Amino acid sequence: AQTVTQSQPEMSVQEAETVTLSCTYDTSESDYYLFWYKQPPSRQMILVIRQEAYKQQNATENRFSVNFQKAAKSFSLKISDSQLGDAAMYFCAYRGPISNFGNEKLTFGTGTRLTIIP
Amino acid sequence: DAGVIQSPRHEVTEMGQEVTLRCKPISGHDYLFWYRQTMMRGLELLIYFNNNVPIDDSGMPEDRFSAKMPNASFSTLKIQPSEPRDSAVYFCASRPGRTRVQFFGPGTRLTVL
Numbered sequence: 001a002q003t004v005t006q007s008q009p010e011m012s013v014q015e016a017e018t019v020t021l022s023c024t025y026d027t028s029e030s031d032y033y034l035f036w037y038k039q040p041p042s043r044q045m046i047l048v049i050r051q052e053a054y055k056q057q058n059a060t061e062n063r064f065s066v067n068f069q070k071a072a073k074s075f076s077l078k079i080s081d082s083q084l085g086d087a088a089m090y091f092c093a094y095r096g097p098i099s100n101f102g103n104e105k106l107t108f109g110t111g112t113r114l115t116i117i118p
Numbered sequence: 119d120a121g122v123i124q125s126p127r128h129e130v131t132e133m134g135q136e137v138t139l140r141c142k143p144i145s146g147h148d149y150l151f152w153y154r155q156t157m158m159r160g161l162e163l164l165i166y167f168n169n170n171v172p173i174d175d176s177g178m179p180e181d182r183f184s185a186k187m188p189n190a191s192f193s194t195l196k197i198q199p200s201e202p203r204d205s206a207v208y209f210c211a212s213r214p215g216r217t218r219v220q221f222f223g224p225g226t227r228l229t230v231l
Contacts, residue, residue: 033218035219037222042224043207043224043225043227044222044223044224044225045209045211045222045225046222047219047220047221050218050219091161095218104149104151104163104166104168104173104174105163105166105174105177106151106161106163106220108160108161109160110160111160
């Protein structure tokens with residue numbers, strides 16, 4: 001079974017600085033999807049960024065970027081120029097091969113709580 | 119677009135009562151998912167539908183839980199009878215057929231006393 005591990009329960013960063021959240025996963029598949037979701041105190045799960053395993057280029061969304069290391073099964077999230085609104089729980093998630101109809105399950109990590117220090 | 123809509127946002131009930139959670143997916147989305155979030159188990163997929171048909175309900179914890187999707191714009195998750203260990207935040211999510219991105223609703227916080 002696929003597992004997703006986030007080894008940092010909590011992280012903090014000074015406002016305007018850069019922080020990296022780590023995520024590793026275990027899978028025997030070669031094609032899959034990875035996601036980072038943000039959950040602020042409002043509880044809403046918000047998609048931050050996604051990465052298709054077949055793409056070598058790391059995904060970027062404004063201040064958010066990933067470092068996808070397929071061989072190492074690592075998928076870290078870098079937040080640049082941290083802002084107070086970035087404070088939230090961040091969840092890494094894995095989804096299996098697109099070729100497997102019915103394989104819609106998102107497997108989530110346990111989350112990293114990010115605090116932004118003004 | 120209004121996003122995924124869930125109701126109620128908060129529900130407090132007593133053990134043994136029936137609880138019904140509601141979800142309206144984003145219009146045009148082919149897939150609908152129900153998740154449960156607890157401190158102990160994190161986020162777990164309970165069941166998902168494709169074109170209103172249940173595809174995988176292997177995550178439903180037991181027979182007390184049931185889910186329906188009578189049409190493309192509405193789904194319910196019912197717990198009968200409810201137990202204190204069912205206390206959690208229940209999320210509904212939907213996605214269009216052409217992408218793999220799931221869009222989540224705001225969740226329903228359920229407390230069973």
